[in-house]
Amino acid sequence: MAIVSSIPGTTAVSNDGYMSIATIKKLAKDKTSSLKNASALSLLAAARKTADIGVKKEDSGELQDAYQQYCQAINLYDAALTTSEYKAEEAAGKHGAVYASAHETVK
Numbered sequence: 001m002a003i004v005s006s007i008p009g010t011t012a013v014s015n016d017g018y019m020s021i022a023t024i025k026k027l028a029k030d031k032t033s034s035l036k037n038a039s040a041l042s043l044l045a046a047a048r049k050t051a052d053i054g055v056k057k058e059d060s061g062e063l064q065d066a067y068q069q070y071c072q073a074i075n076l077y078d079a080a081l082t083t084s085e086y087k088a089e090e091a092a093g094k095h096g097a098v099y100a101s102a103h104e105t106v107k
Contacts (some may be wrong), residue, residue, distance in 0.1 A: 019064060028071030035076065040098040043080035047073045077102075 019027075035043065054069030080086060080102060089099035 021067070024064065024068045025071050028068050029075055031072055033075075035079065038079075040080045040083040040085040041101060043076050043083070044098070044101045047076035047080065050076060 050069050051073035054066045057066035057069055085098045089096040
């Protein structure tokens, strides 16, 4: 059985109507790869927004889409932690806005 995913830019996927975990992870990585040149704060803000979308998708029962949103959020967060901005603030005594944003606790 094949379906057309609700995710823009994807094609029909077989597997009893569901995408494989590997496919979802690849789609998430592909969608976030173009943002790697963004600032660390922009990446962190996008990661939070994407994770929030994932929560909404999960709450509405769209688990496949929620998982992709979570994977995208992780990729964005990882990209933020590899920026020179974050690395410059990572050392003790040099914590700034980027470091604080990356370590902010969600309430």
